[in-house]
Amino acid sequence: MLKRLMAIPLLLSATALAQPLEVLHWWTSAGEHAAADILRQQLTHAQVEWQDYAVPGGGGDSAMAVLKARVIAGQHPGAAQIIGPNIRLWARLGYLQPLDDWSTAWPGERYATLETLTHADGVRTAVPVSIHRINWMWLNPALFQQYNLPLPTSWSQVFQAAEVFQAAGIVPLAHGAQAWQTATLFETLLLSVGGPEFYRAYFVDLDPNALHDVRVAEALSLLRRLKGIMDPQNQNREWQEASQMVINGDAAMQIMGDWVKGEFTAQHKLPGKDYLCMPVPGTAQNHLYSADTFVFFRSNKADTQRAQAAFAHTVLDEETQRRFSLAKGTIPARADIKLEGFDDCSQTSAHVFREAEQAGLLAPSMAHSMATSPGVESAIFDTLHRFFRDDSIPIEITQLRLAQILSALSDHE
Numbered sequence: 553m554l555k556r557l558m559a560i561p562l563l564l565s566a567t568a569l570a571q572p573l574e575v576l577h578w579w580t581s582a583g584e585h586a587a588a589d590i591l592r593q594q595l596t597h598a599q600v601e602w603q604d605y606a607v608p609g610g611g612g613d614s615a616m617a618v619l620k621a622r623v624i625a626g627q628h629p630g631a632a633q634i635i636g637p638n639i640r641l642w643a644r645l646g647y648l649q650p651l652d653d654w655s656t657a658w659p660g661e662r663y664a665t666l667e668t669l670t671h672a673d674g675v676r677t678a679v680p681v682s683i684h685r686i687n688w689m690w691l692n693p694a695l696f697q698q699y700n701l702p703l704p705t706s707w708s709q710v711f712q713a714a715e716v717f718q719a720a721g722i723v724p725l726a727h728g729a730q731a732w733q734t735a736t737l738f739e740t741l742l743l744s745v746g747g748p749e750f751y752r753a754y755f756v757d758l759d760p761n762a763l764h765d766v767r768v769a770e771a772l773s774l775l776r777r778l779k780g781i782m783d784p785q786n787q788n789r790e791w792q793e794a795s796q797m798v799i800n801g802d803a804a805m806q807i808m809g810d811w812v813k814g815e816f817t818a819q820h821k822l823p824g825k826d827y828l829c830m831p832v833p834g835t836a837q838n839h840l841y842s843a844d845t846f847v848f849f850r851s852n853k854a855d856t857q858r859a860q861a862a863f864a865h866t867v868l869d870e871e872t873q874r875r876f877s878l879a880k881g882t883i884p885a886r887a888d889i890k891l892e893g894f895d896d897c898s899q900t901s902a903h904v905f906r907e908a909e910q911a912g913l914l915a916p917s918m919a920h921s922m923a924t925s926p927g928v929e930s931a932i933f934d935t936l937h938r939f940f941r942d943d944s945i946p947i948e949i950t951q952l953r954l955a956q957i958l959s960a961l962s963d964h965e
Contacts, residue, residue: 570601571859575846576622577633578615580608581792583814587880591681594872598862605629611732611919616926623647628849630856631863634678635845636669636921642847643672649848651676654861659868660886665909666843669922679864680885681844682877685901686809686917687740687835690795690816691828695722695804707744707774707833710805714781717804724781726803728789731937735919735929737778737807738936741771744834748913751840754958755923756916763955772939772947778807779940787941798827807832809842809920813881813897829897839901839908842920843885924961931957 573595579588592602607615615633622628634642642648651658652675662680670678689704696703696713699720704710714724727733743751746767753762762768783803786794795815797803806812816827823829831838846867848860866872873884878894883902891899908914916922921929932954939950 572601573859574603574629575631576605576629578612582818590875640672643677648677661888678845682882684842687832687840690806723783723803726794726797726806729786731933734940745770751915810881823895839904840915842917
């Protein structure tokens with residue numbers, strides 16, 4: 553019966569009642585909410601009613617904790633935002649619906665990286681929505697023009713500009729000192745100082761030489777130096793609050809993924825005029841990536857299965873892919889979608905992603921669940937958060953702790 557479900561979403565009559573489907577996710581900022589609304593609207597055409605279960609928390613940790621509690625209680629949602637290697641963990645526990653039961657021919661072309669990401673033991677278990685580039689720096693161009701400063705393409709230029717902004721009472725670098733945000737900043741710095749091959753040796757291959765390499769200490773030193781050009785009121789600040797500082801002209805720069813662009817778009821800000829995107833110094837040809845993906849929990853109810861299948865097919869629809877990515881600041885998960893109408897930030901992201909994938913040099917984000925298991929990710933977050941908050945912790949001690957965490961993962965595998 554399941555194989556016959558592949559055609560049902562396309563054959564439902566216009567007068568059919570919408571089937572409710574609870575969707576667990578962590579898209580709660582203004583830009584993310586606008587992007588989620590695109591999916592909601594598109595699903596209405598497939599007679600699916602998106603029942604929202606949003607869990608605040610930019611990195612998704614809180615959402616995953618809630619999901620685990622609900623599954624243990626036997627109350628899993630119909631669909632959930634699960635990303636990275638975590639998909640395989642859930643699939644191997646037997647909770648996830650194999651998507652090829654609904655269709656053997658999914659629309660469009662996808663990047664090889666996403667095909668690997670959305671399969672578990674050869675079975676398709678997730679549907680990709682879009683791709684994020686994380687190694688972006690967001691700037692308020694009016695401030696750089698006002699103070700006659702060059703747009704920074706090196707760390708030395710970042711710190712030179714910071715001196716001018718600090719003297720003028722402007723925060724050079726907006727940051728929210730939540731653990732996941734600091735981890736995002738650190739992995740970006742590691743990519744900057746080491747390049748994608750070193751980044752992969754460290755976070756993917758768990759190479760013992762990389763774990764103790766001097767470049768890790770260099771990235772930690774740079775992290776601590778960047779803290780000096782932030783404002784001290786950054787504890788527990790949400791990422792979108794830091795973005796708002798850039799929009800308002802209270803801060804000159806922010807280092808964060810391209811979901812920031814979705815926040816700017818939600819406020820009708822224009823790229824190249826109201827804000828600028830630049831690759832983090834040293835990473836112009838690199839792509840530190842994360843991908844939005846959804847999974848579906850097994851159900852013995854035919855109506856739920858129909859709604860889940862319709863959800864999966866709708867997500868991969870060309871119009872849905874385009875509209876969602878334009879709202880969220882990402883690029884489509886489908887590799888065959890042309891990017892006319894997308895801004896230079898997205899055009900650049902797509903180009904760099906393709907080039908890096910072909911060269912085998914994509915950098916999967918540790919901080920955004922692309923590179924390692926949730927337990928290891930949490931331990932890294934805690935170590936980096938402590939280091940960031942406490943200037944008395946030596947760099948060499950933090951590097952050693954990180955090496956021990958990653959070495960333990962290597963030994964386990």
